[in-house]
Amino acid sequence: MTTVATNQSAHRHSEPPPVPSRGAGAAITTVELGKTYRSRGGPVVALRGLSMEVQRGELFGLLGPNGAGKSTTIGILTTLIRPSSGSAIVAGADVLREPVAVKRRIGVVSQANNLDRELTVAENLEFRGRYFGLRTSAARRRARELLEWDGLAARAEAMVTQLSGGQAKRVAIARALMHTPEVLVLDEPTAGVDPQTRIRLWKTIRELRDTGLTVVVATHLLAEAEDLCDRVAILDHGRLVVCDSVAGLTGRAGGDRVLTVLFDGPVDQIAIPHWVRRAEVDGAQVRASAANTDGLLSELIAAGAALGRGVRDVTTLLPSLESAFLALTDKEYRE
Amino acid sequence: MRMSILRTGAAMLARELHVLRRNLLQFAVNTGMQPLLAVFVFTYVLPKIGVMRGAQGFGTILVPGLVASTTVLTAIAVVSTSLMRELSFGRAIEDRMLAPLPVWGLGVQKIVWGALHAFLAGLVVFLVVYFVHEPGMRPSVHVANWPLLVSCLVFIPLMAASVGLLVGTILEPSQVSVFINLAMIPATMLGCVYFPWAALRAIPWLQVGVLINPVVYASEALRAVFTPDLPHMPVAVVLSVLVAATAGVGWLAIRSFQRRLLG
Numbered sequence: 001m002t003t004v005a006t007n008q009s010a011h012r013h014s015e016p017p018p019v020p021s022r023g024a025g026a027a028i029t030t031v032e033l034g035k036t037y038r039s040r041g042g043p044v045v046a047l048r049g050l051s052m053e054v055q056r057g058e059l060f061g062l063l064g065p066n067g068a069g070k071s072t073t074i075g076i077l078t079t080l081i082r083p084s085s086g087s088a089i090v091a092g093a094d095v096l097r098e099p100v101a102v103k104r105r106i107g108v109v110s111q112a113n114n115l116d117r118e119l120t121v122a123e124n125l126e127f128r129g130r131y132f133g134l135r136t137s138a139a140r141r142r143a144r145e146l147l148e149w150d151g152l153a154a155r156a157e158a159m160v161t162q163l164s165g166g167q168a169k170r171v172a173i174a175r176a177l178m179h180t181p182e183v184l185v186l187d188e189p190t191a192g193v194d195p196q197t198r199i200r201l202w203k204t205i206r207e208l209r210d211t212g213l214t215v216v217v218a219t220h221l222l223a224e225a226e227d228l229c230d231r232v233a234i235l236d237h238g239r240l241v242v243c244d245s246v247a248g249l250t251g252r253a254g255g256d257r258v259l260t261v262l263f264d265g266p267v268d269q270i271a272i273p274h275w276v277r278r279a280e281v282d283g284a285q286v287r288a289s290a291a292n293t294d295g296l297l298s299e300l301i302a303a304g305a306a307l308g309r310g311v312r313d314v315t316t317l318l319p320s321l322e323s324a325f326l327a328l329t330d331k332e333y334r335e
Numbered sequence: 336m337r338m339s340i341l342r343t344g345a346a347m348l349a350r351e352l353h354v355l356r357r358n359l360l361q362f363a364v365n366t367g368m369q370p371l372l373a374v375f376v377f378t379y380v381l382p383k384i385g386v387m388r389g390a391q392g393f394g395t396i397l398v399p400g401l402v403a404s405t406t407v408l409t410a411i412a413v414v415s416t417s418l419m420r421e422l423s424f425g426r427a428i429e430d431r432m433l434a435p436l437p438v439w440g441l442g443v444q445k446i447v448w449g450a451l452h453a454f455l456a457g458l459v460v461f462l463v464v465y466f467v468h469e470p471g472m473r474p475s476v477h478v479a480n481w482p483l484l485v486s487c488l489v490f491i492p493l494m495a496a497s498v499g500l501l502v503g504t505i506l507e508p509s510q511v512s513v514f515i516n517l518a519m520i521p522a523t524m525l526g527c528v529y530f531p532w533a534a535l536r537a538i539p540w541l542q543v544g545v546l547i548n549p550v551v552y553a554s555e556a557l558r559a560v561f562t563p564d565l566p567h568m569p570v571a572v573v574l575s576v577l578v579a580a581t582a583g584v585g586w587l588a589i590r591s592f593q594r595r596l597l598g
Contacts, residue, residue, distance in 0.1 A: 100437055114427045
């Protein structure tokens with residue numbers, strides 16, 4: 001066990017594998033992308049006119065609660081789902097007209113573990129390389145390089161069914177890099193992994209961005225998008241809520257703090273201080289945002305007391321993607 | 336473009352062969368056990384206990400029948416069950432869908448692999464049926480028509496693998512056992528495996544009814560190849576059906592495959 005750990009930490013210091021050089025410009029452009037699924041219960045609209053751009057070399061987050069349309073977007077960008085309307089250009093190729101060209105230029109790490117269960121770790125990588133036209137010897141060499149870089153060389157001969165969830169995800173990332181893609185797409189890369197593995201995966205993803213690779217991460221975790229990404233697009237109910245840098249987004253909410261106070265009964269008539277930027281009263285709950293919430297809590301408590309209400313619970317949200325989501329959609333973000 | 340599609344398809348076949356080689360013993364047992372038992376019961380046990388007296392030539396009838404039914408059923412089972420598994424379990428199919436191949440190319444690759452696998456299974460069965468017999472009772476088979484044999488080796492597995500792809504795209508995994516009982520077993524029992532089609536003259540409705548069964552044409556075609564002296568359907572008829580069914584079912588299967596994969 002100790003030996004493996006030592007090996008791994010040694011390998012972790014090796015450079016990420018080289019990727020092709022890229023110019024500036026958009027790596028992904030979508031225009032009015034729409035998707036409607038036909039189902040027995042009638043049509044289900046999953047995506048409504050999504051237009052966005054991902055720049056080359058950036059680490060881009062596709063953020064939204066479950067059912068927001070992230071997986072559909074990822075499916076369309078990776079040619080696995082046909083859009084019902086609109087268009088998408090990925091790494092210079094049209095997903096509908098040139099799906100094979102798109103596939104040559106992207107690496108994809110799916111949310112589910114779809115490693116080839118009848119093959120070993122190394123074989124998973126080698127055959128992926130061969131599907132992309134690498135000769136057997138070249139595929140073997142690149143597989144070895146990637147497994148060493150990812151700290152999985154010691155597991156090369158294991159069947160993938162013997163891997164832990166985190167290891168399987170790392171193998172999937174290494175496999176997606178076999179054909180040196182221009183764009184790496186990861187769908188919920190840290191779903192179902194422990195916190196330690198999550199931090200390690202984030203580090204790996206940042207390393208890849210630092211090599212110049214364009215990385216798109218779909219996630220429903222606000223913290224993941226906030227800590228990891230350069231820019232994010234927030235989706236909700238199949239619509240683009242906003243697309244901006246993380247810093248820009250937290251600033252867009254005015255850098256506000258959001259104070260939520262829950263009283264022990266309805267407070268519809270509560271007096272809100274005039275200097276509060278936005279406020280919303282919903283039954284027993286008051287939510288108010290302001291650049292500085294100092295003093296706001298005591299004023300709200302007093303205003304509630306004037307109505308004969310006591311305070312049950314108080315939460316404060318610092319300027320963040322969560323407060324930005326709240327400010328932009330008037331809804332709480334539910335992961 | 337076309338070259339790279341072929342190279343990707345070839346790499347996928349290499350992967351299938353690699354897995355098959357690793358599971359070779361299992362493949363041989365799975366493929367050979369049933370025909371071995373059929374030969375044992377029909378050409379040894381039954382004549383020995385007096386149930387089928389005078390059936391010593393039965394081995395000769397069984398050679399084309401068992402090779403045909405195993406080839407057809409193996410192709411259908413291999414393609415349909417592997418596809419259903421890949422479509423359900425974490426959508427493992429996405430791994431292949433992301434390879435630089437159009438979706439129709441992936442469907443063709445699955446048909447070609449199913450056909451190749453079924454051909455190998457047919458070969459195992461031929462060796463079992465031909466070489467396992469009572470002393471001096473070797474089935475009297477010889478290749479009477481080489482071009483027909485080659486056509487059979489190409490079209491029987493391809494036709495059956497196309498059926499497999501179609502079935503795999505239509506059925507849900509929970510319906511497999513129903514499919515086996517309702518389609519696969521009747522297809523074997525009524526596939527002119529144990530008797531030539533002409534012998535069904537005595538039961539006219541059945542003779543007509545079995546014509547929807549692809550195993551019938553496979554058995555009859557191989558009968559024309561290996562045992563031309565026994566009654567068999569006219570070569571032109573079986574060949575036409577095999578070629579037309581391969582093209583027709585193949586086209587339907589690829590379309591259904593594309594629709595199923597690209598939601």
